[in-house]
Amino acid sequence: RLAAAMKVFSSDACTKHNPPHEILSGRLVPYLESPDRIRKIKQYLYGQETFEFVPVNPDIDVISSALRVHTKEYLKYLETAYEKWTANGGDKTAVLPEALPHFKLCREVHGDVEKLPPIARAGLYCFDLSCPITDDTYDSVIASAGVALSAAEYVVSQSANESQLGVFALTRPPGHHAGSSLCGGYCFLSNVAIAARFIQSISPKIDSSPTRVAILDIDFHHGNGTQEIFYEDPSVLYVSLHADDDYPYFTGSRDERGNLEGEGFNINFPLPSGTGPSEYLSALSLALSEIESHRPVYLIVSLGVDTYCEDPIGTFKLSTTTYGLIGEAIAKVNIPTLFVMEGGYYLESIGQNVGTLLKGFEGHS
Ligand code: OKP
Ligand code: ZN
Incomplete structure (x- = not known):
C-alpha cells in the first residue's frame, strides 16, 4: 500500500x-x-x-459537541471560574x-x-488538586x-477510502480522567468521549442504532472519566490497561x-506495578x-506513554521498541483508528515513544 503520511492535528492554543x-x-x-x-x-514528528x-x-462547534458529554453547568463553570x-x-x-x-x-x-462563593464552588467539580484553572x-x-x-x-470522512486509516490528535490538556461534570488528573474535558459522540453524530447509522465505537486506553492510569461517561452505554466499548495500585486509586478494578x-x-x-514488555x-x-x-466501526486510542520505563510517575517498564509493537498490534484490528494524546511525562523520550507507536501502526517502523 502507498505510504501516505499520517495526519497529525494540533493547535497552538493547547x-x-x-x-x-x-x-x-x-x-x-x-x-x-x-x-x-x-x-x-x-519536534520529534516534524523530523x-x-x-x-x-x-x-x-x-466545528466545540461547545455543542462538548455538551453531548459534559453538563451545561460544568462547562459554564470552566468558562467563568477564573474570572x-x-x-x-x-x-x-x-x-x-x-x-x-x-x-x-x-x-x-x-x-x-451558582450562588456559592467562588472559593467554595471550586470544590464541586474536582476530585483532586491537579487541575488548577488559570486565566x-x-x-x-x-x-x-x-x-x-x-x-x-x-477519520470519518476518509474511512470509506481506507480501512487501515490512522490519524493522530495531539491534544493537551489530556482528557481521560475528566467525567461529565468533574475534572481531575490534569484533565478538564473528555477529548476522547467528545470525539466518540461526534463520530456517532456524523456517521450513518445502521438499523437506526448508534455506530459502534471502541475505546482502547493504554495510558498508565485508569481512565475513570471515560469509564463513567460510557458506563451504561453498549454502543461505546471502553477497554483499559493500567496499573492496579496507582492513581486514581479508587477505580479500574476488573x-x-x-x-x-x-x-x-x-x-x-x-x-501490577513493574509490568514489562512481554506481560x-x-x-x-x-x-x-x-x-x-465488539465489531466496532471505529477505534479510538487513549494514547499515554507514561508506561515508559523512565516515566517519573509510572511504574511500568516499557521500552521505546515496545511502542512500535503496540502500534503494530493495534493496526491488526484493521479499522479506522483515531489516536488521542493522554499522559507521558518523561520529556526526553516522549516524542520518540509516541512517534514509534504511530509508525508501528503505519507499518513503517
Ligand atoms: C494523568 B494521566 C495530585 C496529583 C496526582 C495526577 C496524575 C494524573 C495522571 N495532586 N497526580 O493519566 O497521565
Ligand atoms: Zn497517565
Whole structure:
C-alpha cells in the first residue's frame, strides 16, 4: 500500500494552559503536565517524513459537541471560574479548591450552586488538586477538544477510502480522567468521549442504532472519566490497561464491567506495578480480542506513554521498541483508528515513544 503520511492535528492554543506547580505526594513541584510535552512530540514528528501536520477545522462547534458529554453547568463553570475567583479575592495564579464535598461530609449539595462563593464552588467539580484553572485554561481545554474533533471528522470522512486509516490528535490538556461534570488528573474535558459522540453524530447509522465505537486506553492510569461517561452505554466499548495500585486509586478494578444496557461493555485490565514488555503485550492482545468481538466501526486510542520505563510517575517498564509493537498490534484490528494524546511525562523520550507507536501502526517502523 502507498505510504501516505499520517495526519497529525494540533493547535497552538493547547500550550497556553501552564499552571506553575502542583502537589505530588505532598511536595510542591513544577506542574508535570507542562506545555513542553507537546512541544517535544511535535519536534520529534516534524523530523519524520511520515507525518503531516494539519490545523483544526475552525467551523466545528466545540461547545455543542462538548455538551453531548459534559453538563451545561460544568462547562459554564470552566468558562467563568477564573474570572469569578479573582473578582472574589482568590489568588491570581489559579482556581484551586479549598474544601471538597466528600460523601461523609454531606450527602448532597443543597441549594443553588451558582450562588456559592467562588472559593467554595471550586470544590464541586474536582476530585483532586491537579487541575488548577488559570486565566488560560479554558482556551486550552476547548482547543484540545477541537483538535480531537477535527481529527475525528477527518477519520470519518476518509474511512470509506481506507480501512487501515490512522490519524493522530495531539491534544493537551489530556482528557481521560475528566467525567461529565468533574475534572481531575490534569484533565478538564473528555477529548476522547467528545470525539466518540461526534463520530456517532456524523456517521450513518445502521438499523437506526448508534455506530459502534471502541475505546482502547493504554495510558498508565485508569481512565475513570471515560469509564463513567460510557458506563451504561453498549454502543461505546471502553477497554483499559493500567496499573492496579496507582492513581486514581479508587477505580479500574476488573469487576467494574458496566451497568444496565452497558453491562459487559466496560473492560478493565489492571496490571501490577513493574509490568514489562512481554506481560504488557499479552494483556494488550487479550484487550484487542475483546475489541474485535465488539465489531466496532471505529477505534479510538487513549494514547499515554507514561508506561515508559523512565516515566517519573509510572511504574511500568516499557521500552521505546515496545511502542512500535503496540502500534503494530493495534493496526491488526484493521479499522479506522483515531489516536488521542493522554499522559507521558518523561520529556526526553516522549516524542520518540509516541512517534514509534504511530509508525508501528503505519507499518513503517
Ligand atoms: C494523568 B494521566 C495530585 C496529583 C496526582 C495526577 C496524575 C494524573 C495522571 N495532586 N497526580 O493519566 O497521565
Ligand atoms: Zn497517565
